[in-house]
Amino acid sequence: MKPTARIADVARAAGVSTATVSRTLSSPDRVGKETRDKVLRAVEAIGYRVNAAARDLRSRRARAITVLAPNLANTFFSRIFASVQEVAGAAGLTVQISDSLVEGERLAVFGRDGRSDGILLFDGGLDAEMVTGWGVPVVMVCEWIDAADLACVGTDNAGGLGLAVDHLVALGHRHLAFVGGPACNVLSRERLRGFREGLARHGLTADPASLLSGDFTMESGARAARVWAAQPARASAVICASDECAFGFISEADRMGLRCPADVSVVGFDDVEFSERYIPPLTTVHQPRAALGRQAAEMLIGGLRAGGTLAAARHVLPSRLVVRGSTAPPPD
Amino acid sequence: MKPTARIADVARAAGVSTATVSRTLSSPDRVGKETRDKVLRAVEAIGYRVNAAARDLRSRRARAITVLAPNLANTFFSRIFASVQEVAGAAGLTVQISDSLVEGERLAVFGRDGRSDGILLFDGGLDAEMVTGWGVPVVMVCEWIDAADLACVGTDNAGGLGLAVDHLVALGHRHLAFVGGPACNVLSRERLRGFREGLARHGLTADPASLLSGDFTMESGARAARVWAAQPARASAVICASDECAFGFISEADRMGLRCPADVSVVGFDDVEFSERYIPPLTTVHQPRAALGRQAAEMLIGGLRAGGTLAAARHVLPSRLVVRGSTAPPPD
DNA sequence: CGCGTTCATGTAATCGTTTACATAGGCGCT
DNA sequence: AGCGCCTATGTAAACGATTACATGAACGCG
Numbered sequence: 001m002k003p004t005a006r007i008a009d010v011a012r013a014a015g016v017s018t019a020t021v022s023r024t025l026s027s028p029d030r031v032g033k034e035t036r037d038k039v040l041r042a043v044e045a046i047g048y049r050v051n052a053a054a055r056d057l058r059s060r061r062a063r064a065i066t067v068l069a070p071n072l073a074n075t076f077f078s079r080i081f082a083s084v085q086e087v088a089g090a091a092g093l094t095v096q097i098s099d100s101l102v103e104g105e106r107l108a109v110f111g112r113d114g115r116s117d118g119i120l121l122f123d124g125g126l127d128a129e130m131v132t133g134w135g136v137p138v139v140m141v142c143e144w145i146d147a148a149d150l151a152c153v154g155t156d157n158a159g160g161l162g163l164a165v166d167h168l169v170a171l172g173h174r175h176l177a178f179v180g181g182p183a184c185n186v187l188s189r190e191r192l193r194g195f196r197e198g199l200a201r202h203g204l205t206a207d208p209a210s211l212l213s214g215d216f217t218m219e220s221g222a223r224a225a226r227v228w229a230a231q232p233a234r235a236s237a238v239i240c241a242s243d244e245c246a247f248g249f250i251s252e253a254d255r256m257g258l259r260c261p262a263d264v265s266v267v268g269f270d271d272v273e274f275s276e277r278y279i280p281p282l283t284t285v286h287q288p289r290a291a292l293g294r295q296a297a298e299m300l301i302g303g304l305r306a307g308g309t310l311a312a313a314r315h316v317l318p319s320r321l322v323v324r325g326s327t328a329p330p331p332d
Numbered sequence: 333m334k335p336t337a338r339i340a341d342v343a344r345a346a347g348v349s350t351a352t353v354s355r356t357l358s359s360p361d362r363v364g365k366e367t368r369d370k371v372l373r374a375v376e377a378i379g380y381r382v383n384a385a386a387r388d389l390r391s392r393r394a395r396a397i398t399v400l401a402p403n404l405a406n407t408f409f410s411r412i413f414a415s416v417q418e419v420a421g422a423a424g425l426t427v428q429i430s431d432s433l434v435e436g437e438r439l440a441v442f443g444r445d446g447r448s449d450g451i452l453l454f455d456g457g458l459d460a461e462m463v464t465g466w467g468v469p470v471v472m473v474c475e476w477i478d479a480a481d482l483a484c485v486g487t488d489n490a491g492g493l494g495l496a497v498d499h500l501v502a503l504g505h506r507h508l509a510f511v512g513g514p515a516c517n518v519l520s521r522e523r524l525r526g527f528r529e530g531l532a533r534h535g536l537t538a539d540p541a542s543l544l545s546g547d548f549t550m551e552s553g554a555r556a557a558r559v560w561a562a563q564p565a566r567a568s569a570v571i572c573a574s575d576e577c578a579f580g581f582i583s584e585a586d587r588m589g590l591r592c593p594a595d596v597s598v599v600g601f602d603d604v605e606f607s608e609r610y611i612p613p614l615t616t617v618h619q620p621r622a623a624l625g626r627q628a629a630e631m632l633i634g635g636l637r638a639g640g641t642l643a644a645a646r647h648v649l650p651s652r653l654v655v656r657g658s659t660a661p662p663p664d
Numbered sequence: 665c666g667c668g669t670t671c672a673t674g675t676a677a678t679c680g681t682t683t684a685c686a687t688a689g690g691c692g693c694t
Numbered sequence: 695a696g697c698g699c700c701t702a703t704g705t706a707a708a709c710g711a712t713t714a715c716a717t718g719a720a721c722g723c724g
Binding site: 023026 | 710711713
């Protein structure tokens, strides 16, 4: 393992200047064919790799974008990441994924430190001032920050929840409950709004007792199930703000002897991979995750090409309901 | 948004040299208290952030490690990542996560490009030569590469599978099947070995028909279930090489009218979050994911401190069986 | 033949830090 | 007083690439 070759070593071996080597590597059509071959052979022979730090420093760009998501454990994100990788890779950009739950100081540095050219932000809970302070183009995905005027790609949350309500009402349910997400989360708010508006469309109203609190996790779904089961007049159908939450609800209900869908219908939100293989298979609102990732990446890369300016457009992709086995007509 | 302050701007504002600013930021105890305060105030006022590219270039280290995993969608990894972040963060290192499924050229550059000081590799399917060619310390996690002599942290795969076999035999099962992973994968091989040795301990043998092929995915579990269901003499218990695979198996069996655990007992491997909330809750071999991540990160960081040399030790953490609801005595 | 253009390449400045080395004051000790 | 040593700071040389500008050859054309 030699002490890492530099561009000068290649230049010497090929009998050309460092400028020519650099050009051969970054814009091959600007050097003569003969020289190019000579240089490439030398690169191969020496095992030269360009030093990213030096290149980034001089060219003032990192050829990389950063994906910043809260809780990488969320299965919902992974498919989105994959399509981001795909688009970015095709554009010659590296993708770095980081957790937005790291401590403040580290996070505040993100854009400014020159390690990435742009950010795909999946976390709407960050401080608006910090995000704009990053100084690099940011595209928000799924969530958004009200106080910041950023480009954003997401799905129709309220609309999706409306579909769920329509479906349950069509099955004959009249008493619906909703397990929400964290109160401060924008998605929670939108989905709750969709729930309320959906009910209103059918002349129904959400009584306070049927608004159960949660935080998207399985554990919170299970807690909500216990609260729901203890209520004197139980809803016959429950919509959860996420699939994970729905799994928690169904599982806990099952442990209390209440079967889904015989005793209670449950609808989720996200359509993660597991939904199809849960027992019962989960009826849920599908989010087009691949499209979400692709569009977000394309938007960011477009902004990069345009010199770093990004219109604050908000793209809303339609969501659709996937009806599976967790919903049925109410028990007589 | 001013044109990004440089260290010289801070130096000027504070009335000191750039060296002093640099020292204040990286080793504060080497400058006088008074000067330090002056500098820090200037940094604050100007909004200065050190440029990572310049720093990395000059100091020949990136203060970052890279996590390289195949398929980030695998829920098994995320918890491990979290504890890696924790350990690395405490050591002042940034963690970058990348997908090892990106195309070859991009992957080959990884270590050499100077963007990270070390790599945590979760993919045993990479070319040994490429990995050693990276030129930075590498610690393998969970999987390993036979042809490369690398440090490695993993769990006792064969032993874990043995526990599963013991459990099923104790319940009275005599005819067990195993749904494996990809033939080329080291984990598959180890778990298969554990299955065989486990059976042998109880004087049983694995007839070829009970060795079903799979690839860790839910889909492959479902396929295996169909094959199994069609067999004239079905096994009464099935061990799957991963939890996801087990979900696929149980779900597909259920669709064919075969209930778990009444008609068939199923054991998984990994103990992902969902296992506890599946219906039935999954009996599975637990892997200590937090410990795995912590130890791997500590090992890598230790190697970095020691100047980049890493003994090829192989740490094996014990696995244990978590008995839940998917296993029961065989039908009649 | 002389001039302008184009193409391929070389020269050297530059990106923004860190850090080896130099400098200078202050202090204690003989 | 003189010497040595420590501490705090400044000076300037790297780090390894990219790229503006300069150079020179080749070519076409009036």
